[in-house]
Amino acid sequence: MMARADADQLKIFAGRHSRPLTQSICDHLEIPIGEARTHVFPDGEMLLKVEEDVRGRDCFVVISTCMPVNDNLMELLIFLDCIHRASAGMVTVVLPYFGYGRQDRKSEGRVPITAKLVANLITAGKADRVIAVDLHAAQIQGFFDIPVDHLSATPVFSEYFSQHRDELEDLCLVSPDVGNVKVAEGFANMLGGDLAIINKRRLSGSKVTTGHIIGEVKDKTVLMVDDMISTAGTICAAAEVVMDHGAKRVIAAATHGLFVGEAAERLNASPISKIVVTNTVPTQSAAEALGDKLVTLEVCGLLGDAIHRVHHNKSISELFRGTAGLKR
Numbered sequence: 001m002m003a004r005a006d007a008d009q010l011k012i013f014a015g016r017h018s019r020p021l022t023q024s025i026c027d028h029l030e031i032p033i034g035e036a037r038t039h040v041f042p043d044g045e046m047l048l049k050v051e052e053d054v055r056g057r058d059c060f061v062v063i064s065t066c067m068p069v070n071d072n073l074m075e076l077l078i079f080l081d082c083i084h085r086a087s088a089g090m091v092t093v094v095l096p097y098f099g100y101g102r103q104d105r106k107s108e109g110r111v112p113i114t115a116k117l118v119a120n121l122i123t124a125g126k127a128d129r130v131i132a133v134d135l136h137a138a139q140i141q142g143f144f145d146i147p148v149d150h151l152s153a154t155p156v157f158s159e160y161f162s163q164h165r166d167e168l169e170d171l172c173l174v175s176p177d178v179g180n181v182k183v184a185e186g187f188a189n190m191l192g193g194d195l196a197i198i199n200k201r202r203l204s205g206s207k208v209t210t211g212h213i214i215g216e217v218k219d220k221t222v223l224m225v226d227d228m229i230s231t232a233g234t235i236c237a238a239a240e241v242v243m244d245h246g247a248k249r250v251i252a253a254a255t256h257g258l259f260v261g262e263a264a265e266r267l268n269a270s271p272i273s274k275i276v277v278t279n280t281v282p283t284q285s286a287a288e289a290l291g292d293k294l295v296t297l298e299v300c301g302l303l304g305d306a307i308h309r310v311h312h313n314k315s316i317s318e319l320f321r322g323t324a325g326l327k328r
Contacts, residue, residue: 010311011054013083015063015075021096021279022062024300029308034059036082038075046071048078055087058311060131062303065099065118066258066281073099073118080125092129092310093122094303096280097228097256101136104143119143131306133280133299134227134255137179149316151306153255153278154183156297158190160276161223161253165191172196172220172247174213176238184225194220198238218246228256229277232263236270243271251276257283257296264289 013034014022026033035051061083063076076093083091103114115136122130123145130148135141141148161168171193175184181197188195196215222242229235229252239250250272257277259267267275267290276295277283283296302319309316 008057010058010060010307011052011088012060012062012307013050013079015061015072015079017066017068017072017282018062018064018096020282021064021300021303024279024298025062025304025307028300028304036079038078046075046078048075048082050082050086053086054083056089058090058092059083059088060092060094060307060310062094062096064097064281065095066097066256067260069099073121077121077125080122080127084126090128091126092131092307093127094307095130095132096299096303097258098132098135098140101140104137104140115140116143119145129310131303131310133278133303136227149306149310151302151316151319153280153297153299153302154186154190155319156278156299156302157187157225157253157276160295160297161187161191168193168221168223168251169248170220172215172217172222174198174215174217174222174224174238174242176224176226176234180226183227187223187225191223193223196222196242198241213241213245217242219248222247222250224250224252226252226254228258229254229263229267229275230258231261232259232266232270236266236272239270239272249273253277256281257286257294259283259286259289267293 011034012026013036016038023033037049037051039047061079063072065072100114100118106113129146130144133151134153135150141150171191173184173188173193174196175181176198185195196213196217199212224238235252242250251274252272253276255278258281275293278297278299280299287294306316306319
């Protein structure tokens with residue numbers, strides 16, 4: 001994809017927990033992964049060293065700020081400082097998953113907007129640009145005072161489900177909450193299916209209650225789409241609702257498979273027959289717990305193409321075509 005001389009001007013580095021995805025991105029672009037080493041001291045402090053020359057080069061740092069969230073965020077900030085002090089030409093942060101994205105507004109008095117704080121920290125770290133995948137709320141783009149390319153993983157899911165469309169039979173796309181209706185509608189248009197919506201109310205960080213379902217799911221294959229599966233409370237409760245309303249089977253799809261807390265146990269006990277996620281977040285431990293129920297799709301092509309376009313000052317808009325929209 002890239003000439004050798006051009007590839008020498010592009011360096012892609014990985015955080016400790018994002019190295020497999022970063023290696024896949026570099027393989028897609030046919031360039032070597034950037035050499036860097038992070039050492040963690042006994043007291044938890046990190047020392048990071050970039051092992052190659054980055055002076056004047058176009059550098060990309062790939063780190064998902066997933067579990068351990070604060071360690072990954074701190075490593076990202078240290079990476080930015082290290083590369084900036086090494087005189088990199090331009091530094092782009094690639095956030096396959098943006099932690100703290102759910103804290104995007106004041107839902108009650110005397111609480112922070114931590115998503116904005118994290119955006120400020122990344123900007124203060126002198127990042128020049130951000131590439132993100134399926135932010136929890138599209139408004140988070142505006143929290144950054146630098147350019148943000150907000151990618152959708154829809155093309156990855158669309159390709160997978162289009163290949164398996166015959167198996168889905170009579171299909172109904174279901175949004176497990178009102179905020180994701182636009183995405184579910186986009187999938188329904190692309191795959192040729194009906195649309196239904198479940199009313200959800202969050203009781204706490206790990207508990208939700210589901211109400212009425214708007215739409216018809218009886219005798220249909222239900223495909224539920226969301227931006228993430230965290231504790232799996234929302235998706236499992238929604239699956240129970242659609243099965244109670246006569247659905248034939250339930251498939252769950254989410255960009256970010258966090259699978260924290262009792263998520264694996266809930267999903268294994270739920271009526272969900274298949275869970276489809278991407279590798280924006282490492283899923284090795286979840287794959288062991290969920291077995292054949294879990295399907296993990298690659299986003300290396302999506303991110304690799306975005307990096308290639310940014311590096312060559314080409315438009316990113318081409319990557320937004322054929323998407324199902326973004327969560328509001």
